């Protein structure tokens with residue numbers, strides 16, 4: 100057997116495998132883009148030609164998986180900070196109507212750099228604003244993800260229900276069904292990679308019940324299923340949305356989705372805050388997943404999802420930061436912490452364990468994106484998406500349990516982040532881009548967009 104390319108040695112290892120395997124001191128080796136082997140104690144001597152990361156004082160976990168985001172919002176942070184979802188949307192739609200290929204690339208780069216700095220190795224994105232003449236916005240964000248080096252699941256989102264038709268968004272930011280379906284087909288053909296170690300996979304994602312028609316939902320589902328890609332949308336985020344659905348469709352948002360054929364193990368909903376018991380049962384029976392976004396739900400006062408009940412029922416649950424316009428930090432590590440705190444605040448001390456919170460941020464996200472055999476846990480043969488957290492600084496040294504330190508302590512610096520076996524972060528700094536230049540570009544793009552210049 101030949102030697103691996105890299106070994107991470109001397110760290111605590113929390114694998115998040117089915118058996119819950121953990122080592123207080125352990126090692127993990129990487130060959131190419133895959134995890135090769137792991138074990139307890141110090142690593143075997145693989146010889147002088149093997150790269151080595153000294154993991155002493157650190158915790159190694161699977162990279163975190165972000166199941167819901169809107170990268171373009173990185174340049175519209177700090178606006179409408181004290182509004183309801185519908186008020187917030189109506190203030191922001193006119194700003195978003197001015198985005199273009201260049202500003203989306205800058206925003207996506209900034210957002211992805213921030214995700215990498217907080218341990219995220221795979222991110223989804225829900226892009227649904229395509230202003231006429233704005234250029235190829237999907238290509239812009241896919242280019243940004245390739246530059247930063249994260250595994251990426253962009254969705255071709257859409258809106259076709261403008262204000263004049265009884266929807267929420269202004270007419271200038273909606274598209275026709277024909278244009279949306281043509282662009283969706285093109286996106287799948289150009290970008291979707293079904294292979295085991297894919298760095299880009301596409302899904303289709305009409306935006307929400309109050310911004311798309313039922314026809315678009317049905318036709319998007321038919322297209323996605325014929326092409327073998329997944330389906331994503333916002334659902335049951337606020338009580339206002341529930342009222343909208345009751346008034347317009349005579350049913351709850353979840354019942355509306357079932358009526359449209361939008362349930363199944365190829366579907367995941369962002370938020371799913373306001374679900375009744377039958378909705379949870381339907382999602383469990385059909386394998387429909389949830390991107391739980393506790394920080395955004397708190398920022399917008401949307402409510403607290405029934406996460407403990409969803410997990411107990413067997414619904415696939417992952418975590419998401421949601422767009423930065425409703426979560427200025429967009430820290431992937433804040434999501435397991437907030438998921439746990441919210442779950443316990445409403446459900447008591449046993450509503451969610453610390454290890455379940457970490458599992459939602461890793462394997463849970465992998466399941467929601469349909470990649471549970473490839474990412475989400477540290478097991479030989481899986482892809483080398485790994486986060487090495489420093490727990491030896493004054494903020495964490497002496498916390499007895501490394502998983503508690505990670506989930507309940509302040510955010511620790513990353514000693515290293517590997518994606519597909521490639522280093523993206525070292526000593527807390529993203530090494531694939533010039534971070535200072537990214538910050539300057541974001542500030543300039545924000546000034547131009549928000550000032551309307």
Ligand SMILES: [Zn+2]
Nearest residue numbers: 333369421422
């Ligand atoms: Zn969202």
